[in-house]
Each structure stands twice: as structure tokens, then as C-alpha cells.
Amino acid sequence: MTGKSRSEPPPFTHQLRVRFGECDPQGIVFNANYLAYVDVALTELWRTAFGSYQAMVDRGIDTVVHEVNLLYRASARFDDVLTIAGGFEPPGRTSAVLRLTFRRGDEDLVEARMRYVFVDTPGLRKTEIPDWVRDGLAPFVL
Amino acid sequence: MTGKSRSEPPPFTHQLRVRFGECDPQGIVFNANYLAYVDVALTELWRTAFGSYQAMVDRGIDTVVHEVNLLYRASARFDDVLTIAGGFEPPGRTSAVLRLTFRRGDEDLVEARMRYVFVDTPGLRKTEIPDWVRDGLAPFVL
Amino acid sequence: MTGKSRSEPPPFTHQLRVRFGECDPQGIVFNANYLAYVDVALTELWRTAFGSYQAMVDRGIDTVVHEVNLLYRASARFDDVLTIAGGFEPPGRTSAVLRLTFRRGDEDLVEARMRYVFVDTPGLRKTEIPDWVRDGLAPFVL
Amino acid sequence: MTGKSRSEPPPFTHQLRVRFGECDPQGIVFNANYLAYVDVALTELWRTAFGSYQAMVDRGIDTVVHEVNLLYRASARFDDVLTIAGGFEPPGRTSAVLRLTFRRGDEDLVEARMRYVFVDTPGLRKTEIPDWVRDGLAPFVL
Numbered sequence: 001m002t003g004k005s006r007s008e009p010p011p012f013t014h015q016l017r018v019r020f021g022e023c024d025p026q027g028i029v030f031n032a033n034y035l036a037y038v039d040v041a042l043t044e045l046w047r048t049a050f051g052s053y054q055a056m057v058d059r060g061i062d063t064v065v066h067e068v069n070l071l072y073r074a075s076a077r078f079d080d081v082l083t084i085a086g087g088f089e090p091p092g093r094t095s096a097v098l099r100l101t102f103r104r105g106d107e108d109l110v111e112a113r114m115r116y117v118f119v120d121t122p123g124l125r126k127t128e129i130p131d132w133v134r135d136g137l138a139p140f141v142l
Numbered sequence: 143m144t145g146k147s148r149s150e151p152p153p154f155t156h157q158l159r160v161r162f163g164e165c166d167p168q169g170i171v172f173n174a175n176y177l178a179y180v181d182v183a184l185t186e187l188w189r190t191a192f193g194s195y196q197a198m199v200d201r202g203i204d205t206v207v208h209e210v211n212l213l214y215r216a217s218a219r220f221d222d223v224l225t226i227a228g229g230f231e232p233p234g235r236t237s238a239v240l241r242l243t244f245r246r247g248d249e250d251l252v253e254a255r256m257r258y259v260f261v262d263t264p265g266l267r268k269t270e271i272p273d274w275v276r277d278g279l280a281p282f283v284l
Numbered sequence: 285m286t287g288k289s290r291s292e293p294p295p296f297t298h299q300l301r302v303r304f305g306e307c308d309p310q311g312i313v314f315n316a317n318y319l320a321y322v323d324v325a326l327t328e329l330w331r332t333a334f335g336s337y338q339a340m341v342d343r344g345i346d347t348v349v350h351e352v353n354l355l356y357r358a359s360a361r362f363d364d365v366l367t368i369a370g371g372f373e374p375p376g377r378t379s380a381v382l383r384l385t386f387r388r389g390d391e392d393l394v395e396a397r398m399r400y401v402f403v404d405t406p407g408l409r410k411t412e413i414p415d416w417v418r419d420g421l422a423p424f425v426l
Numbered sequence: 427m428t429g430k431s432r433s434e435p436p437p438f439t440h441q442l443r444v445r446f447g448e449c450d451p452q453g454i455v456f457n458a459n460y461l462a463y464v465d466v467a468l469t470e471l472w473r474t475a476f477g478s479y480q481a482m483v484d485r486g487i488d489t490v491v492h493e494v495n496l497l498y499r500a501s502a503r504f505d506d507v508l509t510i511a512g513g514f515e516p517p518g519r520t521s522a523v524l525r526l527t528f529r530r531g532d533e534d535l536v537e538a539r540m541r542y543v544f545v546d547t548p549g550l551r552k553t554e555i556p557d558w559v560r561d562g563l564a565p566f567v568l
Contacts, residue, residue: 066213
């Protein structure tokens with residue numbers, strides 16, 4: 001569809017290190033924290049696309065999470081460095097799906113699929129994705 | 143399948159109140175925190191089923207999250223009292239699916255579908271669900 | 285000073301149960317979470333004093349934390365029920381000090397001393413504590 | 427005492443960026459999260475001193491927080507880059523005090539003073555600071 005082969009590198013990559021307080025008594029990252037990590041990664045994607053998340057909001061566009069799918073294959077642990085890589089599926093009219101994979105070295109840990117609905121600010125009402133947002137997202141489409 | 147009609151009340155219900163620090167600058171519950179809420183609710187389900195989560199672990203069984211699906215219909219806000227209601231699908235051999243709905247009054251906010259894999263302790267290796275666990279879960283099957 | 289003897293019960297008490305995700309790989313409550321617990325307790329104090337935190341904000345008064353002192357004597361663990369008890373020192377002109385003790389049964393775990401500065405809303409500028417706030421706090425003064 | 431003048435740079439510095447989910451509906455970092463930030467910074471100090479926090483634990487030494495003092499002068503906001511700088515006071519027999527200042531650019535935001543008690547692992551009983559730990563901390567003493 002996008003003419004990109006499987007072997008191409010993903011359009012977006014971010015690294016972060018697991019914090020002690022993000023791990024639970026099982027010694028692994030508490031499951032909810034992967035959603036917090038997705039938000040950290042997306043903030044960096046917005047930065048590259050629009051200057052910053054705030055710059056996007058200042059132009060009248062925000063996003064809210066509508067749907068989350070997470071698949072946990074293996075557990076991250078304290079002090080692990082995680083590589084979060086992926087990008088957006090081709091955006092729809094009012095929403096776009098972000099696909100991210102969490103890796104530790106060559107090992108796949110978690111896959112995330114997030115659907116974000118675009119809303120106006122400050123009303124947070126669903127809105128069509130404007131062209132400037134589509135242009136900003138284009139380099140991050142899988 | 144289970145012979146229960148749609149209009150029956152769900153087998154499990156838990157209430158909690160949204161904390162200030164769980165909300166973000168949009169003024170709504172940060173999306174990751176619904177997974178933390180699911181864990182709180184499940185802890186209470188374990189309590190009713192087995193005495194406590196720890197009692198289950200002490201008998202050699204623990205769970206890890208394998209798959210998460212969340213659908214966000216509307217946002218919870220600070221100080222809202224949320225009713226989390228639902229139960230398990232009929233368990234499989236080594237995993238079981240928990241379905242929970244978050245409501246504020248009569249309004250559906252978020253739907254969660256969580257697949258938990260049962261593991262032994264302390265090794266955290268996948269294991270068949272033992273009969274005593276099936277018996278404990280039976281009252282919570284949808 | 286306040287004419288109250290040591291043996292009197294504290295003017296404010298709140299109970300909460302420790303969540304799994306609030307504990308760290310040491311198996312104890314992550315140290316930062318006691319501040320989150322203080323906020324939960326204070327929310328309930330505001331509810332009793334003013335109807336709710338939001339009711340206070342709607343009347344033009346909010347608070348920001350200015351100073352924290354925590355003394356950790358012993359550790360809380362997952363599923364512990366904590367009793368958080370205490371009250372305010374006699375308020376100053378623009379700030380008030382909240383003293384809370386965390387107990388598990390008869391055991392003192394953590395002592396918290398928090399200084400809150402009162403601010404106007406939505407500007408969050410320091411302001412004198414108005415009489416209606418003093419009146420609302422009066423039953424909670426140690 | 428240490429023969430170091432006020433104008434010397436602090437022995438330890440770490441930078442981090444404020445995450446969206448760490449901010450509350452006031453639009454500022456939720457007060458508890460500064461303690462989480464202190465833990466992140468200390469993890470990096472352990473890394474420089476001992477290879478990693480885990481390397482210290484593997485040699486039989488861990489720490490628990492005994493006392494916290496925080497002074498909030500100004501608020502950090504989402505996406506701010508914070509510089510966390512400071513070091514340890516000369517260690518005592520079984521505990522050491524970490525002093526850190528949070529800055530955004532030239533502006534002081536928060537000051538933290540943390541007393542850590544050294545404990546053995548896995549028992550978490552108070553223990554004298556061994557010489558190899560003192561040697562590791564020496565470059566970070568104020």
C-alpha cells in the first residue's frame with residue numbers, strides 16, 4: 001500500500017531507560033507503564049513533526065486516545081534501555097493509528113497499536129485532520 | 143454458552159474514585175491509568191475468589207498480562223466515582239480473558255479486555271490453570 | 285497551645301489500600317507514592333470541609349505544595365490497609381501545615397509534614413487565607 | 427568543611443524532560459513526581475559510582491529512603507528540560523544525605539534533601555557503609 005518493504009527501518013525511533021519506580025514487585029515494568037512510554041515516544045514524534053506537542057495544540061489541534069491494543073511478549077526490567085520504533089498507518093479522516101514495537105536489543109517485548117482521534121482545542125471535539133497535520137505526519141507513515 | 147442472559151448483572155463490580163494525580167493537563171484521567179485501575183479491580187476479584195492475590199501466589203499461581211484492548215468512549219475526571227464491572231470469559235487452558243466496563247453513573251466510559259496468562263511462582267513460566275483456580279474463578283465467569 | 289491533649293484522636297482520618305503498581309521491586313511502596321497518598325487524604329479533608337476540592341476552587345481558592353518533610357520509619361507493602369491520620373497546625377496568613385501519620389494497625393510507618401500555600405484561581409498567585417477557608421479548616425486543626 | 431567553594435560546579439548533574447502524564451490538571455508536575463525524578467537521578471549517580479545500581483546490590487548493599495525534605499519554589503511544566511544537580515554530604519556511619527537542586531535554565535525550581543540508610547541485601551537490615559561504597563561516593567561528595 002505504501003510501497004515500503006518490510007525490511008525498511010521504521011520511520012520513527014525513540015529510546016528510553018526503564019525507571020525503578022516503574023517496576024512492580026514481580027521485578028518487571030508494571031503493565032500500565034507501557035502506555036506512559038507510548039506517550040513519551042509520541043511526544044518526540046510530535047516534536048519532529050510540528051516543533052512540539054504544544055505547537056500543535058497552539059494551532060488548534062490535539063489528540064485523544066480512542067483505542068489501545070497491547071501485546072506483551074516478554075517483560076522489560078529496571079534499567080533496561082528500550083527502543084520504541086514504528087510509525088502511523090495512513091491517517092483516516094478524523095483518526096490515525098500509531099504502531100510501535102518495544103525492543104530490548106534484538107528482542108521484541110511489546111507491540112502497541114494506538115488509535116488517536118484528532119480534536120480541536122480547547123473544546124476537545126472530534127475534528128477532521130487538517131492538511132498541515134497530514135503533511136507533518138507524512139514522514140512518519142509506515 | 144454460559145446460559146446467562148444479557149440483562150443479568152455482571153458477576154463482579156468494584157468502585158473507585160479518581161485521584162487528582164491520575165489526571166493530566168487535559169483535566170482527564172491519563173490513559174495509562176485505566177490499566178492501573180484494572181489491576182486494582184482484579185486484586186479485589188482475587189480477594190473474593192482466593193482470599194487474596196497473595197494467597198493465590200502462595201499456592202504457586204500468578205498471572206502476567208499478555209494482551210490488552212481498551213476502548214475509550216468518554217473521559218473520566220478528577221473525583222469521579224467509577225464503577226468497574228464485568229467478569230472472565232470461560233477460561234482456556236493456560237489463559238483467561240477479563241472483560242470490564244468503566245461507568246460513571248449510567249455512562250459507559252471505557253471498555254477493557256485483558257488476557258492473563260497463568261504462570262507458576264516464582265519462575266513465572268506458563269502453566270495450565272489448576273482446578274482450584276478454575277473453581278475460584280467460576281463465580282466470576284460471564 | 286490548642287488546648288488539646290496528646291491522647292485525643294486526630295481530627296482527620298482516612299484509610300486506603302496499597303495497590304500492586306504502587307510497589308517497587310523491593311516489594312515495598314515506592315517512596316514517591318506516599319506523597320500521592322497525602323494528596324488522596326487531603327482531597328477527602330477538603331470534601332468534609334468544603335463539599336469538595338472543586339467547590340473550594342470554584343470559590344476562588346486553590347493550594348500548592350510549598351514544603352514537604354517525610355520520615356520513613358517502616359515500609360508499607362502491597363495490599364496493606366493504611367490509616368492516614370492527623371490535621372492542620374493553626375494556619376498562618378497565607379499557608380498552613382498539614383501533619384499526617386501513616387499507620388498499619390498500631391505500627392507507625394511514615395510521618396508527613398506538608399506546607400500548603402493558598403493561591404487564587406485560576407492565577408495561582410499567593411493569597412491570604414479567606415475567613416471561609418479558616419472556618420472550614422477549624423475542625424481539622426490539631 | 428570539604429574545602430570546596432560555593433562557585434564550584436556540583437559533582438553530579440543529570441537532565442530529564444518532564445512527561446505529559448507526570449503533570450496534573452493544574453498543568454504542572456504533580457508534587458510526588460519530584461521524588462520519582464530524584465530516584466532517576468540517583469540511579470545515574472550509582473551507575474557512575476559502581477557501574478550500576480544492580481552492581482551495588484549484587485555486592486550486598488542497597489539503600490532505603492529514611493527522610494525527605496522538599497522545597498518547591500516554582501513549578502515545572504510539561505516538556506520542560508530539568509537539570510538536577512548536587513551531591514552527597516559527607517556520609518555518616520550508616521546513612522548519607524543527598525542534596526539536589528532542580529533547575530529549568532537558570533531558574534531554581536525545587537530543592538531536595540534525601541537521607542538514605544544503607545542496608546544489606548536481601549535482608550534490608552541497616553548496615554555500616556562499607557569502604558568500597560565510601561570510595562565510590564567520594565567523587566560525589568559536596
